[in-house]
Amino acid sequence: MNLVIDPGALTGEVRAPSSKSEAHRLLICAALSADTTDVDCATTSADIDATVSCLEALGAHVARTRRGFRVVGLPRDASGRPRPAQGALLDCGESGSTLRFLLPVACALGAEARLTGRGRLPERPLSPLYEGLVAHGCELSAQGRMPLATGGRLGAGRFELPGDVSSQYVSGLLMAAPLTGGAVEVLVSEPVESRPYVGLTMDALSRFGVEVGEGPATTKGGSPARLFVVDAPCGFVSPGTVEVGGDWSNAAFWLAAGALGADGVAVTGADVQSAQGDRQILGALALLGARIVRSRASVACAPDHLAGRILDVKSCPDLVPPLAAVAAVATGTTHVVGAARLRLKESDRLATVSAAVNALGGCAEVTGDGLVIEGTDELAGGTVDAANDHRIAMMAAVLATRCSGPTTIVGAECVSKSYPAFFEDFATLGGAVRKES
Ligand SMILES: O=C(O)C1=C[C@@H](OP(=O)(O)O)[C@@H](O)[C@H](O)C1
Numbered sequence: 001m002n003l004v005i006d007p008g009a010l011t012g013e014v015r016a017p018s019s020k021s022e023a024h025r026l027l028i029c030a031a032l033s034a035d036t037t038d039v040d041c042a043t044t045s046a047d048i049d050a051t052v053s054c055l056e057a058l059g060a061h062v063a064r065t066r067r068g069f070r071v072v073g074l075p076r077d078a079s080g081r082p083r084p085a086q087g088a089l090l091d092c093g094e095s096g097s098t099l100r101f102l103l104p105v106a107c108a109l110g111a112e113a114r115l116t117g118r119g120r121l122p123e124r125p126l127s128p129l130y131e132g133l134v135a136h137g138c139e140l141s142a143q144g145r146m147p148l149a150t151g152g153r154l155g156a157g158r159f160e161l162p163g164d165v166s167s168q169y170v171s172g173l174l175m176a177a178p179l180t181g182g183a184v185e186v187l188v189s190e191p192v193e194s195r196p197y198v199g200l201t202m203d204a205l206s207r208f209g210v211e212v213g214e215g216p217a218t219t220k221g222g223s224p225a226r227l228f229v230v231d232a233p234c235g236f237v238s239p240g241t242v243e244v245g246g247d248w249s250n251a252a253f254w255l256a257a258g259a260l261g262a263d264g265v266a267v268t269g270a271d272v273q274s275a276q277g278d279r280q281i282l283g284a285l286a287l288l289g290a291r292i293v294r295s296r297a298s299v300a301c302a303p304d305h306l307a308g309r310i311l312d313v314k315s316c317p318d319l320v321p322p323l324a325a326v327a328a329v330a331t332g333t334t335h336v337v338g339a340a341r342l343r344l345k346e347s348d349r350l351a352t353v354s355a356a357v358n359a360l361g362g363c364a365e366v367t368g369d370g371l372v373i374e375g376t377d378e379l380a381g382g383t384v385d386a387a388n389d390h391r392i393a394m395m396a397a398v399l400a401t402r403c404s405g406p407t408t409i410v411g412a413e414c415v416s417k418s419y420p421a422f423f424e425d426f427a428t429l430g431g432a433v434r435k436e437s
């Protein structure tokens with residue numbers, strides 16, 4: 001589906017959709033606990049639905065309720081261990097989180113399963129998580145080809161991972177750890193990029209009674225590292241009800257639109273104390289010169305004197321598209337650094353962010369680990385290929401509001417990966433969006 005956006009500032013108030021990062025984790029923990037859990041989650045998305053369908057395939061019972069999901073955990077064997085369905089096909093869709101969380105979990109459950117996916121997912125890396133799983137008792141079919149078949153059973157012990165490929169490997173191992181029956185140590189070399197996502201996992205586990213210890217350590221080679229430890233014995237204990245917070249990664253697009261507009265945009269439902277690292281959008285937009293106004297019910301962003309800056313995004317890779325939209329019109333040069341892993345997302349996001357800025361008349365260039373963006377106030381509009389990447393479609397829509405002519409977004413339906421109602425909310429904020437005729 002191609003959508004056309006006509007120029008015009010967004011303004012008003014919008015509610016953040018439910019966080020898919022929180023939802024994945026809380027749904028998985030709920031499925032692994034013996035009892036029933038109500039996961040309050042007002043909105044869903046293709047990625048959240050992928051995790052739900054995989055958990056159902058493993059034997060959990062998940063029902064959609066008015067407030068979210070009611071999850072009945074996996075059946076248990078005589079010794080009280082979760083007993084997964086065997087021979088299940090786990091369709092991860094295009095969700096990297098679903099695949100990288102449920103691969104170690106399925107292995108630790110001793111499930112003979114096949115994990116499959118689409119879009120860019122089969123190309124996105126699993127190494128060296130894959131090798132770590134094999135070294136700890138898992139039998140996996142060849143890497144790089146889907147479906148990926150699992151067998152054997154993941155055992156406890158020490159896992160070593162680099163900090164610069166994907167924090168999702170660490171999160172997956174920590175969620176699998178309580179199922180191994182022994183102590184699990186995950187040593188991650190510094191810098192641990194996307195570190196707040198590991199914190200989000202620790203937060204979710206803690207809500208289900210699993211505590212993760214963390215401290216400084218060194219690798220065998222003597223380099224600095226972080227050690228994450230889940231001690232045995234432990235198991236998932238449902239707290240009854242858990243709440244999924246508003247999604248800061250997606251709220252970031254509305255705040256960016258506020259910075260690009262006139263009267264500002266306010267977002268409700270996103271907690272400024274959230275464990276989500278992407279609430280850093282507030283600091284990053286303020287650094288670029290936008291005006292942030294917090295009230296009890298909302299946080300708003302309005303334009304001021306936008307100026308280019310150095311933005312280190314090691315801990316918040318998903319904020320690059322909305323920040324790039326603001327940098328594209330800020331005075332001067334923005335250097336986005338610490339962003340090499342963006343090449344491993346739904347698209348090569350360094351290439352697609354820069355292509356989107358340039359397609360609308362801006363000036364962006366890819367560097368070794370990020371982007372250089374020269375701001376301009378003269379964006380003409382044009383045609384952006386969303387490249388099947390939800391964050392590129394949302395970025396293009398937001399930046400289109402500041403162009404002098406119309407913008408066509410090719411493949412705009414990919415927003416459904418994380419935010420199916422994005423364009424409805426865009427229109428609610430006064431955005432002029434129509435289907436290409
Ligand atoms: O754990 C998570 O929920 C996520 C971790 C990040 O990935 P990496 O750790 O691979 O950077 C982020 O980009 C992704 O959208 C969601």
Ligand SMILES: C=C(OP(=O)(O)O)C(=O)O
Pocket residue numbers: 047094095096097098318345346391418
């Ligand atoms: C990279 C993303 O998600 P995932 O890795 O779960 O596919 C994203 O939502 O931007």
